[in-house]
Amino acid sequence: MGIILIGERINGSFKDVGRAIQEKDASVIKEWVQKQEAGGANYLDVNMGAASRKTEDWVWLVKTTLEYTKLPLSLDCNKVEMFRPALEVCREMAPDKIHLLNSTTAEDHRLGPLVEMAAEFNTSLLGVVMDERGSPQDVDRRVELGAKIFGAAFEGGLEPDRIFLDPIVMPVKFMQEQAKNVLEAIQQFTMLSDPPPHISIGLSNVASKTTERKLINRTFLVMAVAMGLDAAIVDVCDEDLVNAVAAAELVMNYEIYSDGFLKARQ
Amino acid sequence: MLPDIKKAWGGKINAVTIGATAAEGGTRGYTVQVGGSATLPFLNFEGETARPVIAMEIWDVYPEDWPDVLKEPFGDALKDPVAWAKKCIEMGADLICLRLMGCNPDRENRPVADAVRVVKALLAGMPAPLIIWGCGNAEKDNELFPAVAEAAAGENCLLGTATEDNYKTLTAVCTAYKHKLIGESPCDVNIAKQVNILVADMGFPMSDIVIYPTSGALGYGLEYIYSVMERARLAGLKGDAMLAQPMVSDIGIEVWGVKEARVTEAEVPEWGSQKERAPLWEAATAGVYCAGGADMVILRHPRAVETVKKTIAGLAG
Numbered sequence: 001m002g003i004i005l006i007g008e009r010i011n012g013s014f015k016d017v018g019r020a021i022q023e024k025d026a027s028v029i030k031e032w033v034q035k036q037e038a039g040g041a042n043y044l045d046v047n048m049g050a051a052s053r054k055t056e057d058w059v060w061l062v063k064t065t066l067e068y069t070k071l072p073l074s075l076d077c078n079k080v081e082m083f084r085p086a087l088e089v090c091r092e093m094a095p096d097k098i099h100l101l102n103s104t105t106a107e108d109h110r111l112g113p114l115v116e117m118a119a120e121f122n123t124s125l126l127g128v129v130m131d132e133r134g135s136p137q138d139v140d141r142r143v144e145l146g147a148k149i150f151g152a153a154f155e156g157g158l159e160p161d162r163i164f165l166d167p168i169v170m171p172v173k174f175m176q177e178q179a180k181n182v183l184e185a186i187q188q189f190t191m192l193s194d195p196p197p198h199i200s201i202g203l204s205n206v207a208s209k210t211t212e213r214k215l216i217n218r219t220f221l222v223m224a225v226a227m228g229l230d231a232a233i234v235d236v237c238d239e240d241l242v243n244a245v246a247a248a249e250l251v252m253n254y255e256i257y258s259d260g261f262l263k264a265r266q
Numbered sequence: 267m268l269p270d271i272k273k274a275w276g277g278k279i280n281a282v283t284i285g286a287t288a289a290e291g292g293t294r295g296y297t298v299q300v301g302g303s304a305t306l307p308f309l310n311f312e313g314e315t316a317r318p319v320i321a322m323e324i325w326d327v328y329p330e331d332w333p334d335v336l337k338e339p340f341g342d343a344l345k346d347p348v349a350w351a352k353k354c355i356e357m358g359a360d361l362i363c364l365r366l367m368g369c370n371p372d373r374e375n376r377p378v379a380d381a382v383r384v385v386k387a388l389l390a391g392m393p394a395p396l397i398i399w400g401c402g403n404a405e406k407d408n409e410l411f412p413a414v415a416e417a418a419a420g421e422n423c424l425l426g427t428a429t430e431d432n433y434k435t436l437t438a439v440c441t442a443y444k445h446k447l448i449g450e451s452p453c454d455v456n457i458a459k460q461v462n463i464l465v466a467d468m469g470f471p472m473s474d475i476v477i478y479p480t481s482g483a484l485g486y487g488l489e490y491i492y493s494v495m496e497r498a499r500l501a502g503l504k505g506d507a508m509l510a511q512p513m514v515s516d517i518g519i520e521v522w523g524v525k526e527a528r529v530t531e532a533e534v535p536e537w538g539s540q541k542e543r544a545p546l547w548e549a550a551t552a553g554v555y556c557a558g559g560a561d562m563v564i565l566r567h568p569r570a571v572e573t574v575k576k577t578i579a580g581l582a583g
Contacts, residue, residue, distance in 0.1 A: 256456060259456075
């Protein structure tokens with residue numbers, strides 16, 4: 001019952017992956033599949049970033065990743081219509097995996113169709129707690145939107161363990177008061193149902209434009225785990241980060257201690 | 267809509283096969299599978315539950331110090347390991363557990379060659395899959411294991427035990443001669459996991475390990491042991507690969523060492539017949555471990571075997 005680590009690296013916003021998408025260079029994708037699997041990833045996030053908006057490029061990226069990995073994918077995309085072609089590829093190439101749709105918001109025109117798609121393709125669904133009014137600035141609004149997403153997904157046939165909620169992490173450099181709000185929202189998400197939904201964050205945002213990014217990432221992740229977070233999109237090749245997660249899993253009594261606990265997480 | 271309250275575990279306990287038939291490169295008459303459950307013991311409405319299997323214990327030497335009520339059902343067979351093993355099979359044993367007691371330096375200190383001779387005789391003389399348990403002295407066991415593992419090559423035996431301080435020799439010979447391995451930990455789930463990590467780190471497959479979390483007789487700390495077993499089992503079912511191994515409980519040696527089994531009726535009349543009491547103590551102890559997650563119990567008395575089989579059949583439905 002450890003923390004679910006979603007490897008962030010297959011993302012077109014990184015220069016090498018962006019270039020790989022444009023040049024259809026599978027070797028770069030293969031390399032990041034292998035590195036992230038070795039780092040302990042449980043899912044691989046797949047995101048085109050700013051590299052392309054074309055459906056064919058998106059399908060290529062999903063297909064290429066699936067060719068090299070046995071892990072489930074986190075299909076990371078903000079256009080509702082892009083999910084179906086990717087899901088069809090997943091159903092064909094990795095039918096026995098529970099993939100993750102990443103993501104819906106609380107907006108009705110996204111939430112409804114994506115819940116239906118998650119049910120149809122037997123995937124999990126990640127909901128980010130924002131709506132037409134943008135990202136929440138306080139705890140209550142986060143919980144309100146989290147409850148809305150959870151309710152819609154559950155009513156739509158997704159069990160709690162197929163639902164991931166993201167409280168939206170903000171950069172500590174620019175919105176310093178938000179980090180604590182996120183932590184408190186995480187704790188309240190755990191009370192939405194029993195068993196609770198998964199709670200996930202895109203970690204690297206917290207340390208955006210800071211010095212000591214790795215330290216801030218690691219510190220925030222461990223604090224979030226203490227509040228009940230059980231998933232995160234992270235750099236799984238950051239050994240210190242993954243080791244801190246392994247230690248946090250012991251402190252939370254999620255994993256049974258052994259002297260070789262760092263080896264056991266691999 | 268309400269969630270389904272039946273527990274769906276993310277993990278499954280490994281199934282470890284012991285023995286090899288001619289088709290598999292050995293000479294056993296049959297093989298036995300230990301473990302393989304997908305949920306807690308006997309909750310067969312939730313998923314696959316593997317029935318615990320029963321091994322009976324024999325020695326490489328005559329068990330001089332066994333109480334008469336334990337010797338009596340076997341008679342002269344106790345003088346010959348092959349005859350003894352055959353008797354156990356007749357009495358319902360699924361496997362035979364040879365304990366190399368006679369090689370212990372504090373006892374007869376028999377040489378390695380004697381152990382090899384007994385192992386070879388057993389493999390030639392009876393059809394059951396074989397467990398080979400060391401003499402209990404780490405130094406001597408490290409001399410015994412390479413020789414007996416080689417003598418039993420191809421037979422897919424279960425050899426034990428590896429401990430946190432002494433696992434390298436056994437792991438190496440089990441790898442070389444393709445045997446399964448028992449990892450021992452002293453009533454400690456953290457060490458149970460650690461032994462598996464150490465053994466796996468040498469390249470030994472996690473799927474070929476059986477956990478021995480040590481055992482205690484009824485009235486002698488049994489509740490500590492089964493708590494550890496339950497914790498290990500829950501972790502394994504939740505998906506902890508380092509605790510997804512089947513577990514063995516070594517019951518006979520514990521029960522037949524405590525006064526409730528050893529004392530005669532003449533010594534303590536109010537405890538009643540030893541012949542009734544002692545096998546019952548052994549069966550009651552084994553039943554608790556089966557409920558706690560044991561996938562295999564090692565027993566001595568045929569009446570205990572009979573009773574435990576009934577218990578298992580009753581619980582398994």
